[in-house]
Amino acid sequence: MLYNSMDKIAVKVDDLTVAYNYKPVLWDIDLEIPEGVLMAIVGPNGAGKSTLIKAILGILKPIAGSVTIYDKSYEKQRRLVAYVPQKGSVDWDFPTTALDVVMMGTYGSLGWIKRPGQKEKKAALEALEKVGMLAFKSRQISQLSGGQQQRIFLARALVQNASIYFMDEPFQGVDATTEIAIINILKELRKAGKTVIVVHHDLQTVPEYFDWVTFLNVKKIATGPVKDIFNDDNLTKTYGINYKVSIQE
Amino acid sequence: MDITEYIQLVFTDYTLRTITLGTAVLGAATGMLGSFAVLRKQSLLGDAISHAALPGIAIAFLITGAKDTNTLLIGALVSGLIGTFWIRGIVTKTHLKSDTALGLILSLFFGFGMLLLTFIQKQPNANQAGLDKYLFGQAATLVESDVWLMAIVTGICLIVMLTFWKEFKILLFDADYTKTLGFNTKTIDILITSFIVLAIVLGLQTVGVVLMSAMLLAPAAAARQWTNSLAMMVFLAALFGAFSGVFGTAISATQNNLSTGPVIVLVASVFVVFSFVFSPSRGLLFKQIRFIKNRRDLELHKTLAFMHHIAETHEDISHPHAIKLLNNFQGYTRSTLQKLVEKDYVELKGNMWSLTKIGFETAANLYTKQVTENE
Ligand SMILES: Nc1ncnc2c1ncn2[C@@H]1O[C@H](COP(=O)(O)OP(=O)(O)OP(=O)(O)O)[C@@H](O)[C@H]1O
Numbered sequence: 001m002l003y004n005s006m007d008k009i010a011v012k013v014d015d016l017t018v019a020y021n022y023k024p025v026l027w028d029i030d031l032e033i034p035e036g037v038l039m040a041i042v043g044p045n046g047a048g049k050s051t052l053i054k055a056i057l058g059i060l061k062p063i064a065g066s067v068t069i070y071d072k073s074y075e076k077q078r079r080l081v082a083y084v085p086q087k088g089s090v091d092w093d094f095p096t097t098a099l100d101v102v103m104m105g106t107y108g109s110l111g112w113i114k115r116p117g118q119k120e121k122k123a124a125l126e127a128l129e130k131v132g133m134l135a136f137k138s139r140q141i142s143q144l145s146g147g148q149q150q151r152i153f154l155a156r157a158l159v160q161n162a163s164i165y166f167m168d169e170p171f172q173g174v175d176a177t178t179e180i181a182i183i184n185i186l187k188e189l190r191k192a193g194k195t196v197i198v199v200h201h202d203l204q205t206v207p208e209y210f211d212w213v214t215f216l217n218v219k220k221i222a223t224g225p226v227k228d229i230f231n232d233d234n235l236t237k238t239y240g241i242n243y244k245v246s247i248q249e
Numbered sequence: 250m251d252i253t254e255y256i257q258l259v260f261t262d263y264t265l266r267t268i269t270l271g272t273a274v275l276g277a278a279t280g281m282l283g284s285f286a287v288l289r290k291q292s293l294l295g296d297a298i299s300h301a302a303l304p305g306i307a308i309a310f311l312i313t314g315a316k317d318t319n320t321l322l323i324g325a326l327v328s329g330l331i332g333t334f335w336i337r338g339i340v341t342k343t344h345l346k347s348d349t350a351l352g353l354i355l356s357l358f359f360g361f362g363m364l365l366l367t368f369i370q371k372q373p374n375a376n377q378a379g380l381d382k383y384l385f386g387q388a389a390t391l392v393e394s395d396v397w398l399m400a401i402v403t404g405i406c407l408i409v410m411l412t413f414w415k416e417f418k419i420l421l422f423d424a425d426y427t428k429t430l431g432f433n434t435k436t437i438d439i440l441i442t443s444f445i446v447l448a449i450v451l452g453l454q455t456v457g458v459v460l461m462s463a464m465l466l467a468p469a470a471a472a473r474q475w476t477n478s479l480a481m482m483v484f485l486a487a488l489f490g491a492f493s494g495v496f497g498t499a500i501s502a503t504q505n506n507l508s509t510g511p512v513i514v515l516v517a518s519v520f521v522v523f524s525f526v527f528s529p530s531r532g533l534l535f536k537q538i539r540f541i542k543n544r545r546d547l548e549l550h551k552t553l554a555f556m557h558h559i560a561e562t563h564e565d566i567s568h569p570h571a572i573k574l575l576n577n578f579q580g581y582t583r584s585t586l587q588k589l590v591e592k593d594y595v596e597l598k599g600n601m602w603s604l605t606k607i608g609f610e611t612a613a614n615l616y617t618k619q620v621t622e623n624e
């Protein structure tokens with residue numbers, strides 16, 4: 001596979017514990033994600049997958065633990081990281097266009113006050129093209145379908161030109177064609193040496209799409225190469241029920 | 250008094266001019282800032298802030314014994330800010346929902362403020378009268394310096410908004426994502442909220458505690474109906490707010506004994522109702538019209554498709570068929586047939602019809618997916 005040098009760790013999570021109320025929803029998570037993998041995070045609803053990503057990205061403050069990106073604190077490495085939130089986390093009736101949303105991906109490198117210019121617009125248009133949404137650039141975002149909105153979010157992250165991508169259920173509610181289009185983009189990112197972490201629900205497609213996987217259910221159950229650890233044992237431990245995957249090979 | 254007379258009066262009469270300018274500036278400021286509150290789904294925020302300002306007015310009076318607007322409004326500002334940051338605190342520290350926190354602070358501060366007002370009114374001091382004007386506002390007490398203050402605050406607010414436009418926009422749309430880009434969302438949030446507090450406090454004298462939040466919400470809600478661009482929405486909201494001020498003042502000035510604040514709020518509400526009914530893209534009226542039109546088009550298409558179905562069985566597509574045949578089809582009426590003729594899809598000869606070439610092609614393409622994205 002493509003992760004030839006196991007020594008380079010892109011993301012390292014140490015003893016991470018997160019709670020919204022008293023009861024932790026993530027408990028003592030240790031995680032090392034090697035550079036250049038395309039990793040799935042799997043686990044049942046409420047397992048804490050979104051929470052894990054939010055804690056890594058500093059959106060939530062953990063009770064304990066630390067996160068490093070290429071051996072430095074996340075705050076110092078922010079520019080290397082891009083985020084695709086769950087689609088339902090924003091109000092799509094907001095008065096703005098598809099192009100405008102994608103442009104937001106450039107705001108981080110612009111910093112405070114500076115306005116996006118031609119260069120940023122060009123980058124945004126390229127990203128729209130990549131996700132096949134160029135024709136919709138002037139559309140009001142509420143008039144996009146769910147799958148199209150998902151692709152807009154993906155384009156916004158692509159504009160950031162990051163090294164590490166965190167995506168929360170990018171396949172949610174997209175049709176088969178769009179799913180293939182998106183996975184091809186993710187594979188391209190991996191080919192370019194980027195690290196891509198994806199919250200994923202469809203267990204059937206894990207071996208086909210991903211080379212790395214993390215099982216999560218409040219605690220980390222397992223993490224590693226799909227071919228080594230994607231088995232009934234880990235699935236049963238994660239999902240509680242006795243799992244018989246009809247996954248071949 | 251007719252309109253030209255009134256307009257003349259606005260320019261010559263000092264009091265009327267002051268009130269008109271004051272309410273216009275106030276309306277513009279609250280409309281502009283209200284857009285942000287509406288888009289953040291913080292509609293109750295304005296209500297909470299204005300009610301939270303009341304005890305500040307009372308306390309400022311009790312401490313200083315002064316009754317001039319500026320002293321009292323500083324009191325209002327302080328207690329408004331305290332209320333706002335308590336709300337923030339409650340939301341982040343506990344797990345109460347933000348509307349619960351808003352409601353809590355609103356009633357707590359307002360109750361306390363009313364208590365203080367009654368206490369003040371019981372005082373033998375003759376000076377106490379008139380504080381209750383802050384409940385419903387009294388535009389007539391506006392003086393030139395008040396208007397200047399409003400104009401300056403609005404100007405500063407405009408400059409800050411233009412400077413941090415990009416930051417405001419992204420925070421309103423997606424706060425979590427904004428954080429990951431390295432922006433301090435708390436700073437942006439405090440900036441927006443502080444200006445909202447400031448605008449509300451400036452409006453208390455004119456519109457009063459009870460109705461102030463309508464000045465924040467109504468212009469913004471109306472503006473949202475007309476546009477899909479944030480900049481346009483903010484601009485329209487400011488415009489609607491300003492017009493509400495001007496019209497409201499005009500109505501209350503020409504009709505004796507109507508107090509200005511409530512009239513301004515009513516005018517703003519008229520903007521809302523009008524916008525919800527008549528906006529071309531989101532309004533109820535045009536939605537209904539579009540719905541009816543779509544249904545008509547559908548009937549037409551169905552009839553055409555049915556005819557196409559019959560015509561297909563013949564080698565010659567223009568072969569005439571009996572109109573009687575169409576009676577078997579449910580959606581068919583004389584008028585749909587007439588419309589199809591008008592569109593050149595169908596030709597009639599006696600009681601026979603035939604499809605034209607365009608008609609046949611249109612029908613054939615009716616239900617294949619339309620891949621038109623002409624933007
Ligand atoms: N804002 C919040 N306040 C309180 N509890 C929360 C909050 N967000 C999530 N939780 C709880 O934390 C747990 C983990 O939630 P999280 O959203 O991370 O799950 P998930 O694995 O992403 O689930 P899904 O597959 O449904 O997206 C759940 O039990 C959820 O109820």
Ligand SMILES: [Mg+2]
Nearest residue numbers: 049050051086
């Ligand atoms: Mg989730």
